[in-house]
Amino acid sequence: MEKTEPQLLTESRDYAFSQDGDDSLLLDCGQTLHDVSLRYECAGTLNADRSNAILITHALSGDAHCCGRHSAGDPKPGWWDEMIGPGKYIDTNCYFVVCSNVIGGCSGSTGPRSINPATGRRYNMDFPVITIADMVRAQHRLMEFLGIDCWLAVVGGSMGGMQVLEWSVMYPNEVRGAVPIATTAQLSSQSIAFDWVGREAIQYDVNWQNGDYEDKIPDRGLSTARMLAHITYLSDESMAQKFGRNLQDSEEYGFNFSRDFAVESYLEHQGRRFVERFDANSYCFITRAMDYFDMADRAGGDLAAALAPATADFLIVSFSSDWLFPTSQSKDIANALLKNQRNVSFCEIESSYGHDAFLLEVDALGTMIRGFLDNQSKEGAK
Amino acid sequence: MEKTEPQLLTESRDYAFSQDGDDSLLLDCGQTLHDVSLRYECAGTLNADRSNAILITHALSGDAHCCGRHSAGDPKPGWWDEMIGPGKYIDTNCYFVVCSNVIGGCSGSTGPRSINPATGRRYNMDFPVITIADMVRAQHRLMEFLGIDCWLAVVGGSMGGMQVLEWSVMYPNEVRGAVPIATTAQLSSQSIAFDWVGREAIQYDVNWQNGDYEDKIPDRGLSTARMLAHITYLSDESMAQKFGRNLQDSEEYGFNFSRDFAVESYLEHQGRRFVERFDANSYCFITRAMDYFDMADRAGGDLAAALAPATADFLIVSFSSDWLFPTSQSKDIANALLKNQRNVSFCEIESSYGHDAFLLEVDALGTMIRGFLDNQSKEGAK
Numbered sequence: 174m175e176k177t178e179p180q181l182l183t184e185s186r187d188y189a190f191s192q193d194g195d196d197s198l199l200l201d202c203g204q205t206l207h208d209v210s211l212r213y214e215c216a217g218t219l220n221a222d223r224s225n226a227i228l229i230t231h232a233l234s235g236d237a238h239c240c241g242r243h244s245a246g247d248p249k250p251g252w253w254d255e256m257i258g259p260g261k262y263i264d265t266n267c268y269f270v271v272c273s274n275v276i277g278g279c280s281g282s283t284g285p286r287s288i289n290p291a292t293g294r295r296y297n298m299d300f301p302v303i304t305i306a307d308m309v310r311a312q313h314r315l316m317e318f319l320g321i322d323c324w325l326a327v328v329g330g331s332m333g334g335m336q337v338l339e340w341s342v343m344y345p346n347e348v349r350g351a352v353p354i355a356t357t358a359q360l361s362s363q364s365i366a367f368d369w370v371g372r373e374a375i376q377y378d379v380n381w382q383n384g385d386y387e388d389k390i391p392d393r394g395l396s397t398a399r400m401l402a403h404i405t406y407l408s409d410e411s412m413a414q415k416f417g418r419n420l421q422d423s424e425e426y427g428f429n430f431s432r433d434f435a436v437e438s439y440l441e442h443q444g445r446r447f448v449e450r451f452d453a454n455s456y457c458f459i460t461r462a463m464d465y466f467d468m469a470d471r472a473g474g475d476l477a478a479a480l481a482p483a484t485a486d487f488l489i490v491s492f493s494s495d496w497l498f499p500t501s502q503s504k505d506i507a508n509a510l511l512k513n514q515r516n517v518s519f520c521e522i523e524s525s526y527g528h529d530a531f532l533l534e535v536d537a538l539g540t541m542i543r544g545f546l547d548n549q550s551k552e553g554a555k
Numbered sequence: 556m557e558k559t560e561p562q563l564l565t566e567s568r569d570y571a572f573s574q575d576g577d578d579s580l581l582l583d584c585g586q587t588l589h590d591v592s593l594r595y596e597c598a599g600t601l602n603a604d605r606s607n608a609i610l611i612t613h614a615l616s617g618d619a620h621c622c623g624r625h626s627a628g629d630p631k632p633g634w635w636d637e638m639i640g641p642g643k644y645i646d647t648n649c650y651f652v653v654c655s656n657v658i659g660g661c662s663g664s665t666g667p668r669s670i671n672p673a674t675g676r677r678y679n680m681d682f683p684v685i686t687i688a689d690m691v692r693a694q695h696r697l698m699e700f701l702g703i704d705c706w707l708a709v710v711g712g713s714m715g716g717m718q719v720l721e722w723s724v725m726y727p728n729e730v731r732g733a734v735p736i737a738t739t740a741q742l743s744s745q746s747i748a749f750d751w752v753g754r755e756a757i758q759y760d761v762n763w764q765n766g767d768y769e770d771k772i773p774d775r776g777l778s779t780a781r782m783l784a785h786i787t788y789l790s791d792e793s794m795a796q797k798f799g800r801n802l803q804d805s806e807e808y809g810f811n812f813s814r815d816f817a818v819e820s821y822l823e824h825q826g827r828r829f830v831e832r833f834d835a836n837s838y839c840f841i842t843r844a845m846d847y848f849d850m851a852d853r854a855g856g857d858l859a860a861a862l863a864p865a866t867a868d869f870l871i872v873s874f875s876s877d878w879l880f881p882t883s884q885s886k887d888i889a890n891a892l893l894k895n896q897r898n899v900s901f902c903e904i905e906s907s908y909g910h911d912a913f914l915l916e917v918d919a920l921g922t923m924i925r926g927f928l929d930n931q932s933k934e935g936a937k
Contacts, residue, residue, distance in 0.1 A: 298812075301810070359800065361791060362799055366786045367786060373775075374779050377779060378759070397752060400752045404745060418743075418747070426684075434846070436744045436748050437747065440748055440752070461812060
């Protein structure tokens with residue numbers, strides 16, 4: 174692809190629900206969250222008939238900054254900048270792209286570190302346990318605020334894909350295309366188990382203090398949780414290729430417990446970087462939302478019945494070496510939709526990158542998404 | 556199998572190297588360990604020509620108590636009691652079975668919680684970093700002490716299988732049969748990564764105190780490490796079958812962070828039970844020994860060349876759903892041995908139990924081991 178397009182500049186905005194007169198959000202747990210606010214970013218231009226809007230839904234540790242840079246000198250673009258931008262696979266010259274940080278997050282939207290209006294102090298563990306559906310409800314308020322009647326597509330990977338599925342069922346008339354990537358219709362027992370261990374590591378950290386930390390953050394617990402999760406994002410194969418049994422700084426074993434292997438050094442680096450940008454309480458709340466995610470549950474375990482309200486066209490993508498959300502789980506979604514006689518394209522992309530492939534296999538994935546969006550646009554223009 | 560055999564009673568014994576005049580063990584790291592002692596157990600009777608001795612090598616959290624009960628009322632038999640005993644697959648009416656707790660362990664053999672003769676205090680993290688080969692060297696001293704010239708077979712699963720491989724190469728003339736089960740010739744990058752995260756959890760525990768804990772043990776860190784490891788011992792499939800998304804005490808989500816799912820409750824139970832019987836420092840040293848395990852390393856990465864000294868007959872067994880030490884890794888061992896024109900039987904047992912299958916698929920595995928031992932005995936009698 175030619176890279177002659179001008180640099181895309183994006184900016185964060187905050188949408189306070191109170192701007193529309195109702196600051197509240199009723200949650201699945203039965204509680205009502207007040208003073209709700211969403212951090213979001215937009216790129217591209219909404220067309221006259223408001224038919225070119227695409228919602229990007231982010232994964233566990235993602236945020237609203239999906240593309241572009243915040244200033245000309247900004248060294249770090251948004252997390253999916255290779256996918257989204259002028260002339261890119263999700264082309265901001267054609268589409269109006271919206272992405273918001275999920276509630277429960279720690280990147281500007283209302284979450285456990287926000288101030289509880291009832292107490293004047295941070296929610297921390299008093300924050301209500303949210304669900305993926307709650308995240309989508311909040312995004313729907315933003316959609317109304319932006320004056321968008323229908324998304325051309327909702328596109329997201331991993332936890333973003335869970336939001337795509339919820340969107341397709343909760344607001345079927347407002348979603349024309351749905352692109353769930355490297356995701357599942359329900360979190361497996363194994364994934365719930367990994368989440369549990371990660372949260373245990375956080376909540377065992379002496380600095381965690383039942384969530385009421387300020388200066389001394391539970392960095393070591395959060396780092397451990399991240400390192401563990403990171404292993405599940407890679408594949409045995411990609412780890413063998415990238416690190417194998419390579420030693421970090423020496424030709425010989427150190428016969429100690431410091432970072433001896435390259436993979437240990439890599440994990441430690443990932444853990445350390447993560448605690449600089451992510452909050453431990455948010456990590457707990459967002460993984461819990463994923464644990465509770467089970468599309469089929471609303472129909473007594475019948476996924477096809479649960480997905481029956483969805484009318485969108487679907488593009489479902491999985492990756493061959495993804496063992497966190499394996500291809501079989503994407504096929505379950507595709508088969509349930511086919512049972513409902515929906516338009517479904519399904520593709521497994523060959524990749525050794527494991528779950529991370531949804532962020533790394535940009536060309537293979539992007540080509541498919543571009544084709545799908547082209548078709549959706551043409552269908553809409555008919 | 557008929558269960559008319561009398562109950563097998565076994566007892567723990569200690570072999571202090573000093574009984575043979577040399578209390579020391581030279582280790583791979585270059586250090587010498589003094590005042591070394593091994594806890595071991597025997598079952599069955601050594602025959603007149605001392606040709607019926609079988610060494611059982613245990614896995615990470617195992618110990619010398621592989622079969623029988625310590626007293627008539629003992630509620631808990633040895634860890635492989637279904638496999639080993641009078642009339643069982645490894646029949647103590649025919650064979651003399653020996654099993655010793657590895658050095659570095661916490662069940663009676665010299666390990667990090669032993670007293671360092673140089674200081675009069677526990678070694679803790681001053682204990683030398685040991686290797687699988689060091690464990691085998693110590694077992695060889697026990698073999699000499701017991702007056703055994705050659706093992707009819709060395710049999711072990713997981714880390715026990717690593718010891719089997721070392722035995723076959725380090726003491727080829729003293730091993731007639733080798734049975735490495737659910738194991739690997741080298742720890743993979745992914746496994747090293749899991750071990751790293753487990754040790755991080757232990758060493759981050761405030762009670763760990765750089766290994767110098769006494770009354771307040773790092774139970775939460777060790778529990779987290781165990782829970783994580785436990786996930787790798789199961790399979791996605793077995794977890795789905797055993798727990799699925801079942802809730803523990805309720806029909807509905809608790810919308811909190813307590814044990815909500817059955818799998819969370821199970822893991823917590825496993826973690827809690829483990830800290831009652833295992834030591835955190837031992838966990839660090841033994842996992843490090845596994846990290847360093849790489850049979851091919853001694854021959855520049857050529858596994859066949861590394862295994863060339865081995866003259867034993869091999870029975871290699873893997874389990875279809877074991878993703879910790881997958882079948883491909885057992886096949887690598889088999890292929891390397893076949894390249895050396897050794898007698899190799901290889902079998903993958905179909906099982907959904909994951910790595911744990913080596914302890915659970917007793918009948919399928921036992922039938923194979925019994926046949927192999929029968930053949931080895933006949934070969935020896937020729």
